[in-house]
Amino acid sequence: MRYSRFFAPTLRDDPADAEVISHKLLLRAGFIRRVTSGVYDFLPLGLRVLRKIEGIVREEMARAGAQELLLPMVQPSELWKKSGRWEKYGSELLRFKDRHAHESCLGPTHEEVICDLVSRELRSYKQLPMNLYQIQSKFRDEVRPRFGLMRGREFVMKDAYSFHADEASLQEEYDNMFTTYQRIFTRLGLKFRAVEADTGSIGGNQSHEFHVLAESGEDLIAYCSHCDYAANVEKGISTRDIPSFADASLNEVETPGMTAVEDVAKHLQINADQLVKTLIYQVTGGDFDGRMIAACIHGDDVLQEIKLARALGANEVELATDDALEAINSIKGFVGPQGLNCKILMDESLRNAVGMVAGSNKSDMHVTGLSISRDVEHAEFIDLREVRLDDGCAHCSEGHIKHARGIEVGQVFALGQQYTKPLEVLFQDHNGKRATATMGCYGIGVSRLVAAVIEQCNDDNGMIWPLSLAPFQVVIITMGKSETAMNASEKLYQNISEQGIEVLWDDRKERPGVKFKDAELMGLPIHVVIGDRGLDADAIEIRQRAGSKQEVPLNAVIENIRNILVGAN
């Protein structure tokens, strides 16, 4: 490609509305342009990288035995009603009516459509297992799109769906996909970590997320300093020191105006961990839809709302309003577990607690000497607390919990029969009986990966693409505009192209500095610098974006490039 004809509008300044480095560089280097919030054009450079990533994903999916197909973006509401997600998915699902007033939506994910397809074609267990995938644009009407390609509303995703005759087969494929994902992210040159994850609105029994480690990541990962345990904090577990206090009789104490844990603790001269923090939530969805529930944790713990919602089978939980507290017999700031007119969930760590302090459900009063088993009726104990930094590891007992930020670029789910049942994906098993298929699904955020790679591979001058992902492997920078230099450059450009190497020839009539800056901004890996000076000395400069630099005779340039390309593979 000749730069003078190439559509790659670069910017000298950072665009005002870009915050993270990948977003800034993608805009500055002319890879993408914004159309509307969370929706982007992929310009030629951006598309080239996207296609490279897709290519690697395709190769590894093929190696894993999956088959590519392409499903529609527009989906009929009927399928979503059948799975129950028409109601459940919420406003992230972009819904609309066609000219016949038929309700449809843009696919945010494709469990319904693939189940519909497979249910109509699957007959025998002999056809199983089967893994089908696509690489396609998804649309999710995110509440808050941000950071360019990191969280768009329209984005490119690789989504795979596997179908199985039994759980063992699903587990096998889950492991297969897990390994495949590790291969893919390794090939992409990423520092990443697989972590245990909540199953979210997709549902299912088991799930892992793959996170690219980066400060700009939106997710918080908890991992063990000693063993290989790692989990999203939404799901992570840890051990904490459970303080033991002397059992005592129940007493009421005056705590005027002290509604915060710290105030009460200070007043009573105790640590926050002796308090029981009681939070009242309004539940949406599931068996407790529309009701309020109480959740209790130690005063120095943070409640993990995703865990709470999951335990209740709810779509979401939201802190109850002050007024609502009266309905369950309590009062703002002095909520406690006793005598509440609602279901009470307590963190495991409180199961045998005695001598605790809690709200009394009366204004300006707390209780001391609270014994959970003696004084609280009908409490259920589950894991509700969020893992804290430096907590003990629940898996190895030697390590401690550390935190890292991550960009979620992939997730694998063992779904079980959550979709195959309502959508009736049935087959005849080896006994000739009708059975419901078991399912897994596996996603990779392909366009998000473009941003994730940049987050990890950049410097002050711009992007630094690995050879396998670069939009062009080589850029020829012609210095000056002498005929000799232009002719030599053109010849080299043609020769390199003929080798099947992707090369951009910067034939613009620009000053050298401009060309260097642009080549570096775009992060092209190999820069060949040709000017009269080098030609006269027969010493052509070959630079690598990542660092090194050498001079070689003109007729050895191609061989040198080949060596670099091979060496990197």
Next chain:
RNA sequence: CGGGACGUAGCGCAGCCUGGUAGCGCACUACACUGGGGGUGUAGUGGUCGGAGGUUCAAAUCCUCUCGUCCCGACCA
């Protein structure tokens, strides 16, 4: 949805408070010089000041509404 900021040329911004000829840098066009790290000069092109309404002799500027964008939070395969 709550909180905050912003919208003036392709990009980055000033002007607004205190109403009176729409500006600067970069980019772009032409010419000249220059030619190994975003060079210099001369002359140019390009703007319904996001939109609508109002106040006023007069609105980018003041008022009301509205649309859009970004950030924080809530939310999120």
